[in-house]
Amino acid sequence: MRYDLVIFDNDGVLVDSEPISNKLLAAYLTELGHPTSYEDSLRDYMGAAMHRVHDLVLERTGQRLPEDFDDVFHGRVFAAFERELEPVAGVVEVLEKLAADGIPYCVASSGSHERIRVGHRKTGLDRWFDDERIFSSQDVGRGKPAPDLFLHAAERMGVRPERCAVVEDSPLGVRAAVAAGMDVYGFTAMTPAERLEGATRLYGEMPGLLALLC
Template sequence: MRYDLVIFDNDGVLVDSEPVSNTILAAYLTELGHPTTYEESVRDYMGSAVHRIHELVLERTGQRLPDGFDEVLQARVLDGFARELQPVKGIGEVLELLVAEGIPYCVASSSTHERIRAGHRRTGLDEWFEDAWVFSAEDVGRGKPAPDLFLHAARAMGVEPSRCVVVEDSPLGVQAAVAAGMDVYGFASMTPSDRLAAATGLFSEMTELPRLLA
């Protein structure tokens, strides 16, 4: 394998959380007087940290989201995860292959540590990720599309950015990986491939990933 570290995004790459979380986010924003469809939530917020939601709503409406927005959103998403979250099809086989070949991997996500861990427990992926291999936007000053999170993960794992590859499903994540000087493969399962065009390569089924990494 030509990389020394595989950095996985979490939502939509490891766990099939985007349909759950974006349905909940769209409904909550609409409830607060900011009408948002599921499709608009995916387009505008998929792959981003929660501060981006605040920034875009303020920029577009001149209104700030209420105090406690983050906590209510997180509680609703975690409840949704507990009821219906599933792992991305085929991710277990990819992780088995990396372990068999001795290739280090980690996760670098815009989600909070609590949300990442809750999703992993629900889907059984927690057995694949030690705490030291889990990185969140909470750990850095700026989330994606800034490169900070990926650079932080590479530094913590002791690997040069040029020897890392990122697996992402959002335009913001691809942008962050490119800015970090890393190869990035875009998982075009939910996101139209043209929105991931800046990626090193694209794939639509998780079973295709090992070939790209080889």
């Protein structure tokens, strides 16, 4: 292994949550009078913290989303997670290999701590991620594409940025990792390769990640 720390994004990389959450986000925004398709949601919000949704709607329409927007949306998402959420195919094998080889890893997600933990409990990934391995955009002032979250995770884990590998599936996440001075491996299962410009390498199936990291 040529890295001292592997930093995973959560949604779409560890848990297969992007289709669920973006369908619900598109439906809720449309319900509130801001017509949004599933494809629009993936393009504009995939990999982003919730403040980006508020910021873009305000910028485009001059209207603010309701004060309870986040609470209502997360309630719908968590209910859907309980029904539908699964781990990303092959990610358990990747985590098993990292753990067996003694390679430190963590998760750094735009999602809230609650969202991360709800998803991990439902999918069984909580056995791999204790509190010391979980970092959220809630922990820093700016979410992706700012580098703050990845730099915070590296600092807390005691690893220099240049010794970190980031695993991402969103353009915002790739930009954040590059800005942090880290190598980044772009997962193209849901995102067209051309949208992950700047990634160190690209891969389409989770088992292929280990070969890239070594």
